[in-house]
Amino acid sequence: MANLYHDDIYKFENPVNSYWESTVDTKDKYKTLDKDINTNIAVIGGGYTGLSCALSLAKKYNEDVVLLEAGHIGWGSSGRNAGFCCIPPAKMSVKKMFNKYGKNETKKFFQNTIEGSNFTKNIIQEYDIDCDLTGDSNYEVAPHPSYFEGIKEEAATYKKEFGIETKVFSKEEFNEIGHGGNEQFGAMSYKPGFAINPLKFLLGIANVANNSGVKIFQKSKVTKIEKFKGKFKIISNGSIVKANKIVMATNGFYKDDIFPKLNNMILPVISNIIITRPLTSEEIKSHNFITNNPVLNIRNLLFYYRLLKDNRFLFGARGDLIGSEESSLEKSKNMEQQMKKVFPKWNNVNIDFHWRGLVAVTNKFSPSIGKIEDDEIYYSFGYQANGVNTAPWSGNELAKLIVSNSKDLNISKLYKGLPSKFPFPKLRLFYLRLALAYYKYMDKY
């Protein structure tokens, strides 16, 4: 199957040059698969989904689990995201959710997504994971006066329909507690919300999973899955893992190559991050950048940003449509200009790090957690760029499903069922291009 993007983005063997990688030592803690083994459950993919699922299976249900990761542990999106714990994991308005799924299922969805945020925070606390947890809510900022009404409505809906604690701030009020700059015309906050160093969090879960008996293999890409006498033969590095059940936890980096029934359901979208050198206190003051909470500038083509504990500034945006190292560099330059347009007083600030990764969007526009009918293959993917909130919780839900007899979960319907396959899947980037052109047009103000 031809890749949607340039090969550069799928170089599992190369570490990503992210800021997070510079804050930890990820090297060689885990082995590579080099011999045949048997297990009950094989988890494919070592991000939050796979590790959380494996951890719950081993620790809560005493299951025999092997986890195979193509890169080093921490290579995927879970080790390179912005660390925002936001809600909800859907690319759909509340109105649309009400129409499609009804009020009760939508309310349950918001209840589940809040459980997701709490689940992530509880893991950090329970296992004492040092991952630079910061912030006590999330902010959504209006980039233009015309967006402020929408923000106020969203805050009111969250409060009225889902009981979420929200607060609205005028431009002047937000300037006192959040930040200034050229695209700040009022904001709202909601709880829960916080941010983490995503890689430290991931390595923390891996550590607990490892100590709980999960056999973790890194640099062990699964290249083929065969079925033989009711068992799966999973081939990686020329060795075979024989398993009764498989968990597909490959999310945005899945290359439509090993699970035919799950092919062509994901539109992987590139997201890029740039990080500045540490800002001086004068520079921080120049834009009144007071908050450590995660901030979303709610343009249709979202900007997301936050101040890190060493006063570096993280700025993220949608990425390019090519995926080569060259296009990534070009995109980072373009984002630097965008950032400096929003915060012009940082015009002389250098960028120390830039990188990108893939987020999994589906045409269901909400996550998919479940089991393939008539097969012992379990899946969880499509968090629509909200994996910090959703993936650890989903991994735990998936573990419950694997060990349950009923094969059903008591979660909102928005998480259940597979998305449909994309028609003419090779055209996925063309569909994305059309959507982006539309969003760009909508952001013209």
Ligand SMILES: Cc1cc2nc3c(=O)[nH]c(=O)nc-3n(C[C@H](O)[C@H](O)[C@H](O)COP(=O)(O)OP(=O)(O)OC[C@H]3O[C@@H](n4cnc5c(N)ncnc54)[C@H](O)[C@@H]3O)c2cc1C
């Ligand atoms: C730049 C960027 C910024 C983001 N920012 C945020 C944010 O601030 N907040 C938020 O909530 N979400 C964010 N996201 C999304 C979030 O990172 C993901 O939703 C989440 O990490 C998904 O976790 P996962 O375990 O399902 O997938 P991943 O962490 O991607 O793990 C999947 C793993 O599967 C492995 N794999 C793939 N194929 C194979 C194979 N054949 N054999 C073995 N292993 C394989 C991959 O190497 C990968 O490590 C961001 C994503 C990116 C790229």
